[in-house]
Amino acid sequence: MNHPVTPELKAATWTGVGVPRPHESAELHVLGQATYTDDIPELHGTLHAALGLSSKAHARLASLDLDAVRSAPGVVAVYTVSDIPGTNDCGPIIHDDPILADGIVQYVGQPIFIVVADSHTNARRAAKRGVVNYEELPAILTPQQAKAAKSYVLPPMQLLRGDAQAAFEKAPHKVKGQLYVGGQEQFYLEGQIAYAIPKEGKALLVQCSTQHPSEMQHVVAHALGLHSHHVQVECRRMGGGFGGKESQSALWAASAAIAAARTGKPVKLRADRDDDMMVTGKRHCFYYEYEVGYDAEGRIVAAKVDMTSRAGFSADLSGPVATRAVCHFDNTYYLSDVEIHAACGKTNTQSNTAFRGFGGPQGAIAIEYIIDEIARNLGRDPLDIRRLNFYGKIERNQTPYGQVIVDNVIHELVAELEQTSEYRERRAAVAAYNASSPVLKRGLALTPVKFGIAFNVTHLNQAGALVHVYVDGSVLVNHGGTEMGQGINTKVLQVVAHELGLDLERVRITATDTSKVANTSATAASTGADLNGKAAQDAARQIRERLAEFAVRTLGGEISDVRFYGNEVHVNGQSVPFESLVQKAYLARVQLWSDGYYATPNLHWDPKTMNGHPFSYYAYGAAVSEVVVDTLTGEWKLLRADALYDAGQSLNPAIDIGQVEGAFIQGMGWLTTEQLWWNPAGKLMTHAPSTYKIPAISDCPEDFRVRLFQNRNVEDSIHRSKAVGEPPLLLPFSVFFAIRDAISAVGGHRVNPPLNAPATSEEILRAIAAVEAAA
Numbered sequence: 001m002n003h004p005v006t007p008e009l010k011a012a013t014w015t016g017v018g019v020p021r022p023h024e025s026a027e028l029h030v031l032g033q034a035t036y037t038d039d040i041p042e043l044h045g046t047l048h049a050a051l052g053l054s055s056k057a058h059a060r061l062a063s064l065d066l067d068a069v070r071s072a073p074g075v076v077a078v079y080t081v082s083d084i085p086g087t088n089d090c091g092p093i094i095h096d097d098p099i100l101a102d103g104i105v106q107y108v109g110q111p112i113f114i115v116v117a118d119s120h121t122n123a124r125r126a127a128k129r130g131v132v133n134y135e136e137l138p139a140i141l142t143p144q145q146a147k148a149a150k151s152y153v154l155p156p157m158q159l160l161r162g163d164a165q166a167a168f169e170k171a172p173h174k175v176k177g178q179l180y181v182g183g184q185e186q187f188y189l190e191g192q193i194a195y196a197i198p199k200e201g202k203a204l205l206v207q208c209s210t211q212h213p214s215e216m217q218h219v220v221a222h223a224l225g226l227h228s229h230h231v232q233v234e235c236r237r238m239g240g241g242f243g244g245k246e247s248q249s250a251l252w253a254a255s256a257a258i259a260a261a262r263t264g265k266p267v268k269l270r271a272d273r274d275d276d277m278m279v280t281g282k283r284h285c286f287y288y289e290y291e292v293g294y295d296a297e298g299r300i301v302a303a304k305v306d307m308t309s310r311a312g313f314s315a316d317l318s319g320p321v322a323t324r325a326v327c328h329f330d331n332t333y334y335l336s337d338v339e340i341h342a343a344c345g346k347t348n349t350q351s352n353t354a355f356r357g358f359g360g361p362q363g364a365i366a367i368e369y370i371i372d373e374i375a376r377n378l379g380r381d382p383l384d385i386r387r388l389n390f391y392g393k394i395e396r397n398q399t400p401y402g403q404v405i406v407d408n409v410i411h412e413l414v415a416e417l418e419q420t421s422e423y424r425e426r427r428a429a430v431a432a433y434n435a436s437s438p439v440l441k442r443g444l445a446l447t448p449v450k451f452g453i454a455f456n457v458t459h460l461n462q463a464g465a466l467v468h469v470y471v472d473g474s475v476l477v478n479h480g481g482t483e484m485g486q487g488i489n490t491k492v493l494q495v496v497a498h499e500l501g502l503d504l505e506r507v508r509i510t511a512t513d514t515s516k517v518a519n520t521s522a523t524a525a526s527t528g529a530d531l532n533g534k535a536a537q538d539a540a541r542q543i544r545e546r547l548a549e550f551a552v553r554t555l556g557g558e559i560s561d562v563r564f565y566g567n568e569v570h571v572n573g574q575s576v577p578f579e580s581l582v583q584k585a586y587l588a589r590v591q592l593w594s595d596g597y598y599a600t601p602n603l604h605w606d607p608k609t610m611n612g613h614p615f616s617y618y619a620y621g622a623a624v625s626e627v628v629v630d631t632l633t634g635e636w637k638l639l640r641a642d643a644l645y646d647a648g649q650s651l652n653p654a655i656d657i658g659q660v661e662g663a664f665i666q667g668m669g670w671l672t673t674e675q676l677w678w679n680p681a682g683k684l685m686t687h688a689p690s691t692y693k694i695p696a697i698s699d700c701p702e703d704f705r706v707r708l709f710q711n712r713n714v715e716d717s718i719h720r721s722k723a724v725g726e727p728p729l730l731l732p733f734s735v736f737f738a739i740r741d742a743i744s745a746v747g748g749h750r751v752n753p754p755l756n757a758p759a760t761s762e763e764i765l766r767a768i769a770a771v772e773a774a775a
């Protein structure tokens with residue numbers, strides 16, 4: 001039967017969102033034509049800067065001789081702390097982050113001086129010629145040492161519910177232990193870079209690879225003693241940020257700006273990879289001590305955990321990171337009586353910072369480790385113990401921090417994945433394989449994720465946008481979010497095109513610019529598309545409403561009947577091309593551009609009690625991984641991974657699946673091969689890809705099945721979608737626990753392998769030896 005395509009049907013099915021569209025820069029990316037900061041044509045007279053770095057972890061600067069630097073070929077100027085016109089600080093929250101060392105150095109790699117030269121190479125060569133006399137001081141390097149010395153960058157925090165100690169004492173079964181989970185280098189492909197250009201008067205334009213243009217604006221203004229209105233920061237795109245350019249782009253922006261202000265010339269500061277890794281902070285490593293009580297079936301009745309992170313020498317974002325770790329310790333599990341302590345250990349190392357997940361992964365991995373042990377102690381499949389402890393839908397549904405979970409889909413999501421991944425069949429197959437394979441052991445694990453979406457600092461949950469409709473009917477969008485490859489611009493573009501009923505080609509997004517949208521938050525906490533999508537929608541709606549009113553005024557009909565789709569405006573039985581209506585509206589003096597604003601409703605948080613409603617909603621997911629481990633060498637391979645992720649009503653399934661795949665492999669790298677190693681003098685020795693092993697294409701599983709869970713956000717998020725940027729980073733917990741399962745097979749699953757992360761081959765061999773010794 002043939003159904004006529006009625007205008008109503010056309011209007012109802014036309015959509016700009018919910019469809020798999022390529023990344024708006026995909027073509028430019030593959031052609032090498034996408035402009036990154038270093039690709040912006042340099043102005044005549046541009047100078048290049050490099051930083052002179054500390055070679056000691058903790059020392060007083062007894063003397064500084066920079067004559068050899070000044071006389072090096074091509075050098076134009078050398079600046080130290082006394083040359084900074086304004087405040088010597090680039091810390092995002094607590095102002096304990098010097099741009100240049102002032103009398104004391106607190107880690108190997110801390111910048112002491114800025115060299116400005118006629119070329120990048122000359123600046124770098126000259127920077128090596130500084131002569132520094134240090135009076136060395138004792139250094140603290142690890143979170144364990146920091147904990148023992150009570151050396152913290154912030155007062156420790158705690159979240160208590162019920163009486164965990166009493167419940168623990170009464171519990172019929174107990175697990176106690178420690179765990180160490182290493183940090184991670186962001187390893188964005190494009191390193192840190194800033195290009196500062198002096199403008200008229202005191203003003204300055206800073207082109208910067210940053211997730212947080214407004215913060216760069218503030219830091220540069222303070223460093224130069226200027227007002228915010230003097231400083232314009234622009235970023236078209238980053239070649240990856242992953243949290244590493246939320247606060248840590250500030251040092252580079254400020255240094256380039258200081259050099260530009262002092263020399264009066266454009267100055268570019270591009271970190272080479274080794275310097276970038278030596279200078280900037282990473283994901284926090286965490287050290288945990290835990291005591292958990294459970295009943296005969298494996299239900300947790302008491303949980304006590306004490307976590308200490310390696311914050312590095314200054315606070316940076318360590319406080320909010322620790323807060324998120326505390327708020328993610330529950331993961332998908334109801335914990336009745338719980339006591340969580342978290343401290344940010346002050347160490348003489350890089351100041352650690354945001355990294356995809358922002359403490360969430362570090363919080364959740366601890367409870368997964370504990371559940372894995374409970375299952376082994378009871379001789380049960382870990383999936384059964386996980387399920388038993390899942391949050392309920394109408395009871396057992398309040399988090400330790402007081403938020404009631406109203407959107408729990410973990411039961412159905414895990415049930416679906418259990419089926420589609422053939423979990424039970426493969427569990428039996430793995431056991432059969434291991435029974436006849438003395439050296440190669442297989443392992444299997446299913447791990448769930450629940451991730452709270454919103455900045456855990458409430459006021460950051462706001463965004464703005466600016467939409468211009470030009471007289472030819474083309475549309476230009478600017479919003480406060482930044483593009484780091486995650487596809488925010490594609491999604492925001494889709495939202496605006498959808499609102500105005502236009503093809504995507506009619507809409508273009510421009511560089512993020514502090515002079516267009518003011519007081520923006522970092523593009524972070526996975527909220528970029530949620531917040532900026534809503535703000536852009538708000539702007540587009542205002543324009544659409546004005547156009548609808550104008551259409552009715554000139555063509556008749558009812559405002560509520562005006563439809564925008566297919567590049568046309570439909571009203572009163574007539575269809576007008578969008579651009580024709582726009583032209584007429586312009587002549588009739590209708591405003592064709594608008595700002596838009598959004599603030600996430602219903603959020604509150606009390607940092608003292610660590611209670612409130614910090615998240616707008618939760619995103620869920622789960623993954624199953626199967627590995628094979630060579631128990632003689634510690635080598636392993638991921639054979640198959642199945643991931644199911646809840647992106648709500650996805651704005652763009654192609655981009656979302658890409659985010660899940662990327663986050664999975666990045667998280668797998670964190671938990672397996674990416675090891676940061678500082679020598680006993682506190683020097684990071686793994687400061688290049690030659691010594692720091694990120695996953696390669698050959699590490700991706702041949703059989704990788706990523707799907708989106710069919711769902712709809714219960715919150716009124718942008719088109720009922722859910723955030724996707726960070727939560728899937730927790731899916732490869734399944735890889736780590738599959739490796740632990742394979743190691744456990746060595747001891748007939750009777751011993752809990754003491755496996756820390758990253759599970760490098762050495763760590764795997766160490767755990768196997770421990771299992772063999774105990775078995």
Ligand code: MTE
Nearest residue numbers: 240241242356485486524525526527528725
């Ligand atoms: N994806 C790519 N390709 N590159 C990145 O740097 N950063 C991640 C995630 N996905 C990142 C990425 C991090 S840490 C966050 S917080 C989110 O993207 C930020 O973008 P969104 O909020 O728009 O999802």
Ligand code: HPA
Nearest residue numbers: 320358455456457524525
């Ligand atoms: N994520 C990222 N950045 C942040 C957060 C967060 O939850 N809170 C404050 N800054």
Ligand code: MOS
Nearest residue numbers: 243355356524525
């Ligand atoms: Mo992402 S760690 O919030 O930049």
